[in-house]
Every structure is written in structure tokens, then in C-alpha cells.
Amino acid sequence: MADETEDQAALAQWAATNGDGAAAVGGEWGAGESEGDGLIGSERILNQDEIDSLLGFDLSDDDSNERTGIRAIINSALVSYERLPMLEIVFDRLVRLMTTSLRNFTSDNVEVSLDNISSIRFGDYLNSIPLPAILSVFRAEELDNYGLLTVDSNLIYSIVDVLLGGRRGTAAMRIEGRPYTTIERVLVQRMVEVVLADAKAAFEPLTPVNFVLDRLETNPRFAAIARPANAAILVKLRIDMEDRGGRIELLLPYATLEPIRKMLLQQFMGEKFGRDNIWESHLATELWTTQMEVRAVLDEQQTPLSKVLNLKVGDTLMLNATADSLVELRAGQIPLTRGRMGRRNHHIAIRCEAPLDPAAKQAVQKRLK
Structure with missing residues (x-):
């Protein structure tokens, strides 16, 4: 309102000093305002x-x-986890293993369920963690990278209550506004080690991976294992112990899974990409019956083209070889082995004197591929 009053006062002062021209401009100014009001009124909000x-x-x-x-x-x-179908099989196996191991760990009736598997940016996940919580940073040794295991507050107090002999049928007491004690951290660390051992067993049929607990953190800023914009796989697990329980969230950056990406692309365990054993057997059978031309080279010489063009009938070429010289056997341009020339019945024959050249084997296999 103050700005509009100042604009009107300035316009009136300018009109007073400039006469009729200013009045015309003022009329155009007012017309512009009325047209603008009509335009604004016609816009759809x-x-x-x-x-x-x-x-x-x-x-x-x-x-x-x-x-x-x-x-x-x-x-x-973001890369969808559905492009890595073997991950769902691994995590289903993890749920079954955790159900058994946590029952043995707590001596209670534990039910583990898989809520969902999703892709998320690492920075978005750190900002979405409900505090207070304990974040376990673990290292995947064979994959040479890290992962994150988050245990929420409800599960922490439930585990402490169960392991220390709390009564069944009563919810675990939560004390807000204080850091976790040493006893709580030690008990949660033992549970995390059990979960990581199950994760190792879940990945075992696919590839051997050893998950080792690195440290426990309560501040998400100190649990940064990847760049905020990097994509990661987030697995949410629900753990119920009668009327107690909570959530465990397992986060694996895509950089951690990259070394085993080809294995995770399999539709089923043991799938082989682009390889058919039946076709390989058929190809090997046909190769044994294939006719191949083998040349015996007595000697090679380099001669100018002018001399070759001047050759006439009856000219003699002298070879730098004797009757005892080794003859090279070739398949096309690939040297195979060497042998001595002789005679068998009415045919000239070559007796191999050396094994097949390993370089020749590799060259033949390369050409077959």
C-alpha cells in the first residue's frame, strides 16, 4: 500500500509539471491497469x-x-531393484535365516517379515531416519565397500527388554531424551552381528561375502558411507516378538553391489548368460569331423617382384633346406607344429617332432569364438 501511494504521488507531481502530455500518459497508465486487471481475472489458478x-x-x-x-x-x-531379480531371492532367504537365528538369540517367538525393497538416494535416506536410532556401519570385505544397518528405537528397547528378562505381555518402556547406555549398545551390537552372519549365509549360494561390523553410530552424519546423490538399495524388515518389536533397515549402495551385478541379474540361481551346454557338445562333435586343410612349408624366401615377373619356364629356385630340415605345418596362416619329411608307401609324409604350439591353440580358439 505504501508503494502504491508513493507511485500515485510521483505520477501526480509529474503530471502537474508536464501539463496535457502528462494527462495523456496518465490516461494510458490507467487503461493499462484496467486491461491488466481483466487479464489477471481471466487467468486460471x-x-x-x-x-x-x-x-x-x-x-x-x-x-x-x-x-x-x-x-x-x-x-x-535411480536404478530400480527389479533390474536385479536375484536380490529378492537373497533377501527372502535372509528373512528365513533371521527368523531362526533371532529365535535362538532371544529365546522368544520371533517373526521376521520383509516389508519392501526400494531404491533411494543415500542422502534422502539419511534425512528420513527417525531418531533416536542406532546405525551400524559394516564392511563387505570381498566387495571392498560398506553398508548400513539401522535399528529403530522400538526394536532397541524391545531387544533390551527381552534379553534382560522383561515380562511378556507388557510393552517395552521407552525413555526419551537420553543417549543409549553401554549395556543397550552392547546388546544391540550382538543382535547386529547375528543379522550380519545371516546376511553372509544368504549371499553364500550366490557369492562368498563376509560382512564385518565396523562401528555403531547414533548420528546419521557420522554414518556417511556414500555420496548423498548415490543410489542405494533399501530393505525394510519388520521384527515382531508377540506385542513387542520394531524395524531393521538394511541399506546397500549400488557401488557395493557392482562387483556381483552380473550374478544379481540372473533370473534364477545358476543361470548362465549366452552359454548352452547342449550347443557346446554339438559344436565339439562337429569339430572332430571337420575337414581342415594343412600345409607343409619347406622353406620361405622373400624375392623382389621384378625377379618374380622375369621367371621363365625351366628356371630353378634354390631352397635353404635339406632332407633333414624340419618342415612347418600350418593351418591357413597359423603355425601348428614342426616335423620331418619322409615317405610312407607311395606318398610323401610328415612325422610330427614337436607338440602343438600353445599360441596356435589360442589363435584357433579365438577364431572359433
């Missing part, structure tokens, strides 16, 4: 639902994996 749809945010279904609008464009750089 989006409501909140249309804005949410354009941006790709749907508050009614937060867990939906479908993304639309601008949000879909932003998340298009």
Missing part, C-alpha cells in the same frame, strides 16, 4: 490437488512406489 499432481506428491498414499510429474523426472536417475 491451480488448486492444491492439481499442484500436488503436477509435482508428483500424493499425501493420501505415501508408500506408493509409483511416481508421476516432476517427482518422476527427478527420481528417473
